[in-house]
Amino acid sequence: MNKRLILLVVGALALIAIVLTALEIREKQQAFRGSEIEPAMPAAALQLQRVDGSRFDLAQQRGRIVVVYFGYTNCPDYCPGTLAKLQVVFDKLGDEANNIDVVLVTTDPERDTAELVDEYARYFNASFIGLSGSEEELTPIWRDYFVGRQIMPMPNSVLGYTVNHSTRTYVIDKNGNLRLTFPFEMQANDIVHDLRLLLAEE
Amino acid sequence: MKVQPKEAQRYLSRFLLVLLVSVFVAWVISELGLLFQQDRSTARPPQQVELVIPAGTAEKVAAGEAAPGIPGEMTFVLGDVLVVRNEDSETHTLGPLLIPAGANASLPLNEADNFSMTCSFNSSSYMGLTVRPPTTLRTRLVGISFAAVPTAGMLFVYSLLIFPLKPKTA
Numbered sequence: 001m002n003k004r005l006i007l008l009v010v011g012a013l014a015l016i017a018i019v020l021t022a023l024e025i026r027e028k029q030q031a032f033r034g035s036e037i038e039p040a041m042p043a044a045a046l047q048l049q050r051v052d053g054s055r056f057d058l059a060q061q062r063g064r065i066v067v068v069y070f071g072y073t074n075c076p077d078y079c080p081g082t083l084a085k086l087q088v089v090f091d092k093l094g095d096e097a098n099n100i101d102v103v104l105v106t107t108d109p110e111r112d113t114a115e116l117v118d119e120y121a122r123y124f125n126a127s128f129i130g131l132s133g134s135e136e137e138l139t140p141i142w143r144d145y146f147v148g149r150q151i152m153p154m155p156n157s158v159l160g161y162t163v164n165h166s167t168r169t170y171v172i173d174k175n176g177n178l179r180l181t182f183p184f185e186m187q188a189n190d191i192v193h194d195l196r197l198l199l200a201e202e
Numbered sequence: 203m204k205v206q207p208k209e210a211q212r213y214l215s216r217f218l219l220v221l222l223v224s225v226f227v228a229w230v231i232s233e234l235g236l237l238f239q240q241d242r243s244t245a246r247p248p249q250q251v252e253l254v255i256p257a258g259t260a261e262k263v264a265a266g267e268a269a270p271g272i273p274g275e276m277t278f279v280l281g282d283v284l285v286v287r288n289e290d291s292e293t294h295t296l297g298p299l300l301i302p303a304g305a306n307a308s309l310p311l312n313e314a315d316n317f318s319m320t321c322s323f324n325s326s327s328y329m330g331l332t333v334r335p336p337t338t339l340r341t342r343l344v345g346i347s348f349a350a351v352p353t354a355g356m357l358f359v360y361s362l363l364i365f366p367l368k369p370k371t372a
Binding site: 031032033035036037038039041145146148166167168170178180181183184185 | 249293295297298299300301305306307308309310312313320322
């Protein structure tokens with residue numbers, strides 16, 4: 001009788017331990033790995049002319065996830081690195097990526113025409129969107145998204161100048177809220193994890 | 203030369219004794235190291251660390267003054283989550299973080315390194331973040347075991363030179 005009681009207690013304790021571990025794993029899996037903004041804030045307006053003549057309007061993208069990155073086509077490091085990583089993310093997501101838009105907004109309107117930015121974005125993935133505009137159009141967008149931007153002259157280079165810019169990636173959820181930012185160092189698998197969590201939301 | 207089982211047992215006993223001494227020595231060194239450790243903030247498991255940006259910070263920073271309670275450097279344990287709570291009326295940024303007024307933004311710290319991040323709520327415009335592996339009981343036990351085994355090997359050889367095991371006469 002005593003032996004049976006001991007076995008029962010040990011079994012119950014083991015079951016509790018398994019349940020608690022499972023709950024902890026589940027909680028960890030549900031947490032975002034990027035920087036979550038709480039409470040989620042409505043994303044600032046983002047409207048620019050697309051290369052095909054239509055207008056990209058962030059407010060019209062409800063029901064889709066929009067990943068926004070600010071950079072420029074002559075960028076030697078962060079921009080190609082980020083776009084290449086997002087391409088890997090799209091590969092890993094497969095068909096799930098059909099509900100995600102990746103948008104590259106230039107920080108160098110002097111050199112980056114709408115055609116050039118769009119071609120550059122599409123080089124990484126045919127579905128990526130590249131946007132440009134006049135400095136007057138872009139300045140309020142940079143300001144509202146807190147994009148750090150600094151022209152660095154390079155008199156001894158054929159480039160003439162580079163543009164130092166912030167490297168965070170912005171994620172806008174299906175409801176048009178700014179939900180996450182990703183640091184440049186974030187791994188593709190972690191981005192996939194976070195985007196899947198957002199895709200699963202209603 | 204054939205080693206008799208009894209002889210082997212004496213060597214084994216000596217080694218076990220030396221191992222015990224080595225574990226004790228490694229444990230004492232570990233405790234002393236922890237005692238003199240400059241920054242003991244990493245002697246804990248990973249946790250959520252909150253940093254509050256107080257109201258009026260943007261005005262103070264614009265005036266070149268330091269905002270109260272905002273450090274220039276912070277040290278974290280690998281796996282910590284930094285949660286920045288913005289109680290100011292302006293949006294702030296810290297490296298990859300965008301923290302709208304009245305909101306929180308979190309940053310999981312999953313890489314041990316020294317980071318210098320641009321920071322809108324620090325008068326120097328930068329904040330240093332140091333992420334270190336945690337000094338937990340487990341890491342200390344691993345450290346003690348790594349130190350104790352080679353120490354025991356060396357002490358064993360040394361003890362045989364100083365106090366050789368003489369063959370027992372019948």
